Amino acid sequence: MNQPARSALSISAVERETGLSKDVLRKWETRYGFPVPMRDTQGERAYPPEQVERLRLMKRLMDAGMRPSRLVTESDAALQALTRQVPAGAATASAEMMASVTLDMLRKQDPEGMRKILQLELLRCGVERFVLDALAPMNRAVGEAWARGELNIHEEHVYTEAVQWLLRDIIAKLSDARGSPRVLLTTLPEEQHGLGILMLAALLALRGAYCISLGTQTPVQDILQAALAHNIDIVALSFSNAYPQRRILPALAELRERLPENREVWSGGAGSARLNSAPAGTHLIPELEQALKALMNWRGAR
Amino acid sequence: MNQPARSALSISAVERETGLSKDVLRKWETRYGFPVPMRDTQGERAYPPEQVERLRLMKRLMDAGMRPSRLVTESDAALQALTRQVPAGAATASAEMMASVTLDMLRKQDPEGMRKILQLELLRCGVERFVLDALAPMNRAVGEAWARGELNIHEEHVYTEAVQWLLRDIIAKLSDARGSPRVLLTTLPEEQHGLGILMLAALLALRGAYCISLGTQTPVQDILQAALAHNIDIVALSFSNAYPQRRILPALAELRERLPENREVWSGGAGSARLNSAPAGTHLIPELEQALKALMNWRGAR
DNA sequence: TCATGATTTTGTCCTGGACAATATTGGAGT
DNA sequence: ACTCCAATATTGTCCAGGACAAAATCATGA
Incomplete structure (x- = not known):
């Protein structure tokens, strides 16, 4: 034996x-x-x-x-x-460039270099274009490279940490307690990918919203408490592809039901992009750009 | 029915x-x-x-x-x-003050105010004293307040996010790729508390070490890969009280065994403070201060 | 007072069966 | 050819209840 x-x-x-x-x-x-x-x-x-x-x-x-x-x-x-057949998404030429340079830096174990590239690109094109046109495709590129086995998970961690630093810095500088609407951002337990909410927070803060991030993995109960305590107008959740799809709708429905009606619920991330409908009273934001439209709608309704 | x-x-x-x-x-x-x-x-x-x-x-x-x-x-x-009986730890008078002010800000839902207090204290006493004398007792105070039910989990999240932001900022400013030793910091899967490694990273970076943080929840396999790829001298893990104690030693032993002998393994956090011995060749760092001594030892040995 | 051995408590693992949610397949009708 | 729907296959989660070892506690003697 x-x-x-x-x-x-x-x-x-x-x-x-x-x-x-x-x-x-x-x-x-x-x-x-x-x-x-x-x-x-x-x-x-x-x-x-x-x-x-x-x-x-x-x-x-x-x-x-x-x-x-x-x-x-x-x-x-x-x-x-098979890992090599994972489909590659489309992006603008400049975003492709950025992504490939970044992947290169990651593979060469050069986190400093990568940070510098990101920082430069941010200065070049401003927060909004940076988040929408550079970061989103880069996230996809990194995720796909990982799925194809071209990156180790630790290299993905290094990328995630670097982007987090950058985004938190932006958000902190833009943060204004008198902003409106007041948005609470987080993910449910089991969902560890927090970049989505940070990107959203940066975009919304830029447009004058007040964003509170609870980080990742907050139980529903605590989301409700926090929403009331901080007098929140919008609760924004993010679901990655890895989140079990069958759990998204019930979770959204529960949140919707237990939250006062005049507060909105937004659901973003690649996970919600796969849904074709959302519970009544919740908004699907499969792409970051649509968040800006949703923000305008909210303001129009007041 | x-x-x-x-x-x-x-x-x-x-x-x-x-x-x-x-x-x-x-x-x-x-x-x-x-x-x-x-x-x-x-x-x-x-x-x-x-x-x-x-x-x-x-x-x-x-x-x-x-x-x-x-x-x-x-x-x-x-x-x-019973929650009210959870014992309160001891700290210096000034740290007690800081902690109680911070708790107050959290309870009053004033994250901005809290951030300002932290920032001020950092400027007042410098990185090292701030991390050792202010942050460590404050973490304990916040954790205990939560255990007593005086804080909601979302208030703890707000605190954690604010401290993270501050520490990342410090680390980014101190980071120097030519530093030595090269330290890899992370936690194992199931361990979500990442403040410990950030605090350690700040202290070590201040003393000229080069710190790479992989964030939380990295599988052992990936820690090993990353350690080799980044040519790491020291792998530092952190275990909170919530981490199942019985899993700490086997995890440390596994890491120790699979890592080349000339790389050190450090284990910190409240979880490792409860251990009374560590596997041969790994160093217990139950208190942050001991990390500085361990750093000197490492340098002395070269 | 402290160490050491016995006992209790507690978490994790096991098997193997049931079931519903999800995805796929195969027409039927346009 | 294409869409829609029903039949079928796949797949993840749940259940019961028994076993066992690690950790915590208690009892005993030096």
């Missing part, structure tokens, strides 16, 4: 490292015959690193829309090949 | 909102007779808001060191009373 190597991971460690739930890991094992971990002395699953690596890869491809039954039948090499 | 109200939450929603795992929720039900959720038409658990509220309260008290069997027997009122 093989002893599991010391580097093998427990099921909860694999859940942490891959984002696949324990239930899913067990179910795949019986259903598809992968992964089949070793067992430790207590009969508990012990996943060797190769299997964890393959699980990561599969998760990436699933976030890009593929289905597990298809993926399990492919060889490792075929999976690698 | 009672229909569960529409506001009742599913077991996974409760897991999200309270941080108690599904297994724990089911086990408590059979073991202690609380919570006992209603069932929906498919026989699945549906937790009414009162029970969720009580679960939140219990989780808070457990993070402060209490045990569930004790808590379930108490009445709601008694639980509320």
Whole structure:
């Protein structure tokens, strides 16, 4: 009987490292015959690193829309090949340039250089164009490069941190407590991607709104409390592609129901772009630009 | 048969909102007779808001060191009373002042005022004293106020965001790619509290180290990749009190084993303060001040 | 008073079955 | 050829209840 190597991971460690739930890991094992971990002395699953690596890869491809039954039948090499087929989005030529330069800096492990590029571009074209025309396509480019396996997750972290710095700096400089409308921005628990709300906050602050960011992962209960405490006009949530789609609508509906009617609910991010309808009384903002229109609408209604 | 109200939450929603795992929720039900959720038409658990509220309260008290069997027997009122007994830490008089002023600003919903206070104090006493003497006690004060129920979680979020903004600004200004040692800072998945690593980054950057922050929640695998890619001398992790203690040592051991021997591993935060020993070759930094000593040691050894 | 061993508490893991939400497929009608 | 809808397949989450080890607490003796 093989002893599991010391580097093998427990099921909860694999859940942490891959984002696949324990239930899913067990179910795949019986259903598809992968992964089949070793067992430790207590009969508990012990996943060797190769299997964890393959699980990561599969998760990436699933976030890009593929289905597990298809993926399990492919060889490792075929999976690698698939990552190269993840479609590339369209963007303006200058944005493409920016994106490719940034990706290059990331690959060369040059975070300083990247920050400088971002800073320069911000000065060149101003906050609004920077956020809309440069940052949005760059986010997509970085996300896609990661999905294709061209970037490590740590390189994506470095990018995210750098953009956060820049945006927080902008927002802090624009922040004005007397601004209107008063907008609360955050994400629900399980959603870790916070760049979307920062970008939105920068745009809205520029147009004179007062933005309060609660960071990521705020329980609904606390969003409600905060909305009342800060006398908020608009609650803006963001959902990434990785957020389980089936949970978006119920979450929005719950928030809508428990919030006073004269407060608006906005839902943005790639996750909400995949929805074709929103609960009555909530606004879908799949693209950042539409947030500006929504802001004008709000002001027109007062 | 009672229909569960529409506001009742599913077991996974409760897991999200309270941080108690599904297994724990089911086990408590059979073991202690609380919570006992209603069932929906498919026989699945549906937790009414009162029970969720009580679960939140219990989780808070457990993070402060209490045990569930004790808590379930108490009445709601008694639980509320318990939150007031959470011990208050000691600090210098001036830090106490700062902390109480800050708490006041938070309670009064005045984030701008709070930011100004922080900024002023930073100018008054400089980065090092600010981080060591003001921020550390304030973090404790805010955390304890939250555990006592005097602050809502959203107020804690507002505080965290403000401090983050300040620290990032400091770090950006001090950052120097030629600095040494090269330090990688992050937390493991499941650990969301990132203030600790930012504070450490500020202190180390001030002393001429080069700090790279990967933000929170980086899988071990990616930490290793990043450490090699950035030619890192020291990997610094942070564990809060909420991080399951039993997972700290194995995680440190794994990291230590898979990292080349000449790179150091530091473990900080309240979670590592509770440990009494660390795996061979890793350094415990339960208090920020000790990081400075550890830095001197590292330099002495070269 | 302190250490050490016994006992209780507590969280996590296991199996294997059920079910509903989601995605895909195969016509039928335009 | 194309849209719409129903039938079917896929997939994630939930359930029960038993097992076990790590952590915390208690009891005992030096």
